[in-house]
Amino acid sequence: MxxxxxxxxxxxxxxxxxxxxxxxxxxxxxxxxxxxxxxxxxxxxxxxxxxxxxxxxxxxxxxxxxxxxxxxxxxxxxxxxxxxxxxxxxxxxxxxxxxxxxxxxxxxxxxxxxxxxxxxxxxxxxxxxxxxxxxxxxxxxxISVAAETDPERLAAVPTIWWDFDRREEYAAACRAAVERFGDVRRFGCAQLALASVAEGAVGGTFTNVAANPWDTIAGVHLVREAGGRVTDLEGERWRHDSRGLVASNGAVHDAVLAAARETDAARDD
Incomplete structure (x- = not known):
């Protein structure tokens, strides 16, 4: 540094x-x-x-x-x-x-x-x-991200917020997480969701919406520096102007990314 x-x-x-x-x-x-x-x-x-x-x-x-x-x-x-x-x-x-x-x-x-x-x-x-x-x-x-490689032994966190006109996506996010992970959490605070990934308390957190930089950048830096991975919906390295955010311990990233993409498939354009 x-x-x-x-x-x-x-x-x-x-x-x-x-x-x-x-x-x-x-x-x-x-x-x-x-x-x-x-x-x-x-x-x-x-x-x-x-x-x-x-x-x-x-x-x-x-x-x-x-x-x-x-x-x-x-x-x-x-x-x-x-x-x-x-x-x-x-x-x-x-x-x-x-x-x-x-x-x-x-x-x-x-x-x-x-x-x-x-x-x-x-x-x-x-x-x-x-x-x-x-x-x-x-x-x-x-702290560091979880070493676990089995998503069924980890919890996932749908994060950010799907407003009242986007509840199909919210429901899809919860369903996608439940079907792939051992459990689901929702904190109502994106920065703490990301911090929880960084400390290994949960396996991943995701959304398909375009998140504000103040809700995400600090937590994204925590996850990456703790050994995790953060991408957009395409699986490319996340940036502050990306749509969607997928953060994980790295080992279960494919499962978190699949949940995010399933969520996005419910989006009504």
Whole structure:
């Protein structure tokens, strides 16, 4: 890891901690909830304030870098050239507003569109996932993807979100996972789904939708650095502008990819 990448890893962790501290301070309190594009697409002032804390922490060291973020007026797409930061102040806001612990603050550093550092902090769970100079760690423990090669001994996670007009795909995703894997999980937080692949808790996670960069980039970097594989629906290396995301421990990737493709076959164009 270069000195610049080390510096970015330190800032990613510090910024994620700053944002998660703000979010945690409001967790399970009486907060106002607004909707954005649909009944399940919610946002709170905690999201905005947590993002502001993340941005402030980044600006202390990298004031000139572009910032891509879910809330407010930050960029909504990743620049193809130069350094940038990708921020999700609260991934899993629906969980957050219902008092469920499965939410996280994620920060990724990218250079020329490729991630070089990432941190995902889940304060309500007491977990911090970081890609740093010592590899991928959850708190003080080095982690890696599952070694298991039999998908029937692993769980799979349909992730991201199929809105009310795409429930056939949602049903297909669950069915495809059930038919291929030992069990199914759904966390309602894409970053924690990806972190769970990275730590070997599940075999894979998948979606056929075009995911937002703030929902994915940090977790994708965790999975890859922990020894896993992340592709698009064609089986090509995943990028921040890909449609679909298929992440696995590598050994069961074909099964996860088949589930994602079966999901996509239910799409009504």
């Amino acid at each position: 270069t000195e610049d990448a080390r510096a970015r890893a330190d800032v990613a962790l510090a910024a994620a901690r700053a944002g998660s501290a703000v979010a945690e301070s409001r967790f399970r309190t009486d907060i106002d909830v607004e909707t954005k594009d649909g009944k399940t697409d919610v946002v709170t002032q905690a999201d905005r304030d947590a993002q502001a804390a993340v941005v402030d922490a980044i600006r202390e060291r990298f004031d000139a870098d572009a910032i891509v973020g879910e809330e407010d007026d930050e960029l909504k797409s990743v620049p193809e050239e130069g350094p940038a930061w990708v921020v999700d102040p609260i991934d899993g806001t629906n969980n957050y507003v219902h008092g469920m612990r499965f939410w996280a603050t994620s920060v990724a550093a990218v250079v020329d569109g490729e991630p070089v550092a990432a941190a995902t902090i889940a304060p309500a769970l007491g977990d911090a996932y970081v890609v740093g100079p010592d590899g991928v760690r959850r708190d003080d423990t080095q």
